[in-house]
Amino acid sequence: MEGIMAWYSFLAIPLGYLIGSFPSTLIIGRLMGKQDMRTEGDGKISAAAVYRRMGRIPYAIVVLMDIGKGALAIVAARALTDSVA
Template structure:
């Protein structure tokens, strides 16, 4: 049980590393004061360009993937594997390093889901791409993909711990996008420009 608790603590701390903030600061920008003010990959991309945005996406994704893979490597049960992913996700969304104000969790959730249910990620990624391609809204693609994950994971795996954590993460991703949802409804949300 000690190893499991240490893994969860480590996953949370890894998830708490504010990748976008650190990369933006290295470029001389406080990402919290530019664009949307969010520390995630979309705002970093819009503010600092493709390379820093992609680096943020990859870094945030790895924060979710590494704890899941570590738990699998250690031979933990589905419950602990799923909880390791959830801890990393919560670390990103509620980072201890920024007063428990983090990102929206999309890239970190992607990493968690890549470790838990890679086939489901392919399906959700297809949904994300289709929504963004037709609407040009990253937020709408993220929300739609998040909403799709629980039923897809339930259908493909049916393993209760994975489904449960997927539901929690999906709900939190959608919750963290509540301002985007308001802007989408008002027609004021920023569209993605490649």
């Protein structure tokens, strides 16, 4: 059982990376503003770029999505490792 838990711990790392790599700014930019954030302005896809180009509402959605990605990664890691740390 000890070995299986170690593998789950190793699985939690790439899973968290995969969840965090979801480009929420790019998705919101395309859905709400029909813009490709990579070709507009300085080419960076960040929450600040969404705020500057699209306004407060899309910015708030991106921030909530980014917070949700972090929370989801933590929940997934806890579920896989059965640990509170």
